[in-house]
Amino acid sequence: MSATSGKAFDIPLIRRILTYTRPYQSRFRMTALLTIVLALLSPVRPWLIQYTVDHFVLTPNLPMLLLFCGIMLGILLLETVVQYYQSYLSGWMGQTVIRDIRVQLFAHLTRFKLQYFDRTPIGTLVTRVINDMETLADIFTDGLFSIIGDLMKLVVVLGVMLYIDWQLALISLIPVPFLILATWMFKNGIRKTFQEVRNEVANLNAFTQEHITGMSIIQAFHREAIELEKFKEINRRHRKAHIRSVWYYSVFFPVVEILSALSIALLVWWGTRNMIYAEHPTVTPGRIIEFILYIYMLYRPMRLLADRFNTLQMGIVSAERVFKLLDTDASLKDTGKEVPPQVRGEIIFDHVWFAYTDENYVIKDLNLHINPGEKVAIVGATGSGKTTLINLLSRMYEINQGRILIDGVDIRDYTLNELQQRIGVVLQDVFLFSDTIANNIRLFNPAISDDTIYEAAQAVGAHDFIMRLPGGYNYPVGERGAMLSVGQRQLISFIRAYVYNPSILILDEATSSIDTESEQLIQQATNKITEGRTSIIIAHRLSTIQHADTIVVMEKGEILEMGTHDELIRRNGHYKKLFDLQFTR
């Protein structure tokens, strides 16, 4: 697809947008039909006025006058009704199509690899799903149908004028080329300022979002004044861009007014000259009134067309961006078929290599064999690749080389669903949704009853602390769990993992220090939750892992040492050094 060409009439793109109207084919046809009817109705009333004036006003005929006024009222009503349905349907169409594309887009995003999100700013994706979709909706409400409708009206009215009296028509249309020129200049100018406004709005969004999220840092480091200055600067540019667009409008609209007045002046001048001086006058007073109305009908849509072209153009640009995202295939391949009946929980890393980007290997030729039911602890300096290693096991990221086997089966051969159900993960950074504790535990899975949650919480040893919170399990945790302590958040995530009763458990300890009470609770919970299953514990506090079956020491993506606590202490190597460091502190 072309990279944001932004042509107003990018036919393949418009066709692609229109494919989304297919399920609503009959309504779409109806809207098109009503648009045509509106265009055809537009010259009727002026013509009736002319007829009435020339036949029943200049030679008075009250009954006929009343009759024709009635007819005109009828047509007016008809136009109003048609206009109502046309606007309603095209708005309905726009919003319905937007809903469909937006849902498709979000579903598409949820299948993307995590790697994609590492590289794409959240703000950009939010803009695609929200703002771009809104602009796309305008294609239907203010863009396409209105433009086609206006163009048809123009053609019909112009045709009728030329047919009725081509001389009168041509004379009164002399200013039109100037109008076209002015419209063209206005369209280009306003488009640029609109784009500037949009950019500044995006900047405002990004700035506000990031700074509210990072408010604690701003306050802690007394950056308020400096950040405020930056904010003022963005606002200054935003205001400037807006004012420029206001300027274009305030110049363009009076110009259109002057030109249309000029048209009418020419019309009246030529018409009255014909009426008074011509040998065989062709122009009547009714005709002049009729033509004045036509001229208004020509000028108004032409004035609006400039705006509508911009709307269409912006919609097209948005559509291009949205479709580009829809065409991006960054999904995790879920082609595995394996659904073994039982799980033992044997894990083998076999010459595994992995890099987040290019050739910067974070895991290098790693081999590790974990027996069913074994408790393995991984320790190592920050950045040594511990979290990465477990991300690979649940296919959060795909390995570059080698194999990872669970129960002898390559993890890529399991269905994603099957794989992820077997592995319970307690992540280092616990993410909680802005909802109640109960909902964060069951993750909106209705199959998990309240009782299951209470039991799990009791087993893990977190029931008491939850009950002490106002509202207990219905306590709202706030955005990202902001209203809980780090230790409490991790406990919630323990319950979450426990409820799913996984065969393999992965525990990535929080790096941040937690209070002694939470630490004890977490220690208890760890013992409980690892009972009877293969478990991998990434430990930052060595005190928690002395009873592990195997301790693995990692550095720079490689395994340095492996063995039980006692073996490693006796060996007097890396582990011993780490241990001494922590316990002499």
Ligand SMILES: Nc1ncnc2c1ncn2[C@@H]1O[C@H](COP(=O)(O)OP(=O)(O)OP(=O)(O)O)[C@@H](O)[C@H]1O
């Ligand atoms: N999403 C990512 N994209 C690119 N590089 C990453 C990403 N996550 C981690 N890394 C890099 O991979 C390396 C290993 O990171 P990892 O998170 O596995 O360390 P860790 O051993 O868990 O450290 P910690 O003890 O601090 O949790 C680091 O050098 C880090 O910079």
Ligand SMILES: [Mg+2]
């Ligand atoms: Mg980590």
